[in-house]
Amino acid sequence: MNEEMIQEQKEFDITELPGVGTSTAIKLVEAGYGNLLAIAVASPKELSEASGMTEAGSRKVINAARKAAHLDFESGDQLLARRATVIKLTTGSKAFDAMMDGGFESRSITECYGAFGSGKTALAHQLAINVQLPREKGGAEGVVVWIDSEGTFRPERIKQIAEAAGLDPTEALKNIKVARAYNSDHQMLLVDKVEELILQEKLSVKLVIVDGLMSHFRSEFYGRGQLADRQQKLNRHMHDLIKLADLHNLIVYVTNQVSSDPAAFFGDPTKPIGGNIVGHASAFRIYLRKGKKGSRVAKLVDAPNLPDQESAFMIAEAGITDIE
Numbered sequence: 001m002n003e004e005m006i007q008e009q010k011e012f013d014i015t016e017l018p019g020v021g022t023s024t025a026i027k028l029v030e031a032g033y034g035n036l037l038a039i040a041v042a043s044p045k046e047l048s049e050a051s052g053m054t055e056a057g058s059r060k061v062i063n064a065a066r067k068a069a070h071l072d073f074e075s076g077d078q079l080l081a082r083r084a085t086v087i088k089l090t091t092g093s094k095a096f097d098a099m100m101d102g103g104f105e106s107r108s109i110t111e112c113y114g115a116f117g118s119g120k121t122a123l124a125h126q127l128a129i130n131v132q133l134p135r136e137k138g139g140a141e142g143v144v145v146w147i148d149s150e151g152t153f154r155p156e157r158i159k160q161i162a163e164a165a166g167l168d169p170t171e172a173l174k175n176i177k178v179a180r181a182y183n184s185d186h187q188m189l190l191v192d193k194v195e196e197l198i199l200q201e202k203l204s205v206k207l208v209i210v211d212g213l214m215s216h217f218r219s220e221f222y223g224r225g226q227l228a229d230r231q232q233k234l235n236r237h238m239h240d241l242i243k244l245a246d247l248h249n250l251i252v253y254v255t256n257q258v259s260s261d262p263a264a265f266f267g268d269p270t271k272p273i274g275g276n277i278v279g280h281a282s283a284f285r286i287y288l289r290k291g292k293k294g295s296r297v298a299k300l301v302d303a304p305n306l307p308d309q310e311s312a313f314m315i316a317e318a319g320i321t322d323i324e
Helices: 003-011 022-030 036-040 044-051 055-069 076-083 094-099 120-130 155-165 169-174 184-199 215-220 224-247 275-281
Strands: 108-113 143-148 176-180 205-211 251-256 258-260 270-272 284-290 296-302 309-316 319-321
Touching: 022 044, 036 055, 036 224, 044 055, 094 296, 094 309, 108 120, 108 224, 120 143, 120 155, 120 205, 120 251, 120 319, 143 184, 155 169, 155 319, 169 176, 176 184, 184 205, 184 215, 184 224, 205 224, 215 224, 224 251, 224 275, 270 284
Parallel strands: 108 251, 108 284, 143 176, 143 205, 205 251
Antiparallel strands: 258 270, 284 296, 296 309, 309 319
């Protein structure tokens, strides 16, 4: 599916679908189903809950949307052409960028996990500035949405990094939309709100940060008795993020907590929480840890097209830099 077709689908008037009148269309837009592709990839149950239609009626609408959206198989060369539209966002470190084949990718989730002080949130602050840079400087000239579940966003730090990058600190802060998530339901709702910013407020969102992905899920669901419920809810959350990244060609960066595996007799016992749900949903998984002389080490643990490797970087007053 090429970029022109995606743009056509975003501009499609959903009232042209059978059974979708003005009032139903308003409900769908408010629920984040404001374009053809979003409806085409929805389930009948999701659309029914969002619009008030019956599941049978929702199924007819979805089938019509799929037909209009031409959701067929694509050839390998078409997918390669689509890959040309992927944005590569610089981390601020040339070594880190080289490990990631140019930077963090759009249309996918990049997860960084590590212990407290390993640099997860520091990297988030850096990316929030870098995404506002011109494309020739490794940016995307876009707006940032920061979902903060742990209260770690610091506007003062944004000002420091913006000044070092040559940006107006006030304008840089205006381009970052921050919301504190107070529980897992609120966190999931905020992901839905990103659609509104893009479709209704017409903001050019190019980066979504979820800082502390598992914080609320970990505290609200505890014990083996609640594990299945937690993972089911988490699975929906991760797929909402995947869909958001793919539909709008944006970068999703999530930070994750870790736990120590007591069964690990050899090597590093540190492992990310969230299980296979988070692991399978994240296209890129990076393990951050403290290195020598105040440095940080980023280890690429999993990627669809890159080998496992490591890079080191520094967290300076100006932001993320290479080791001199």
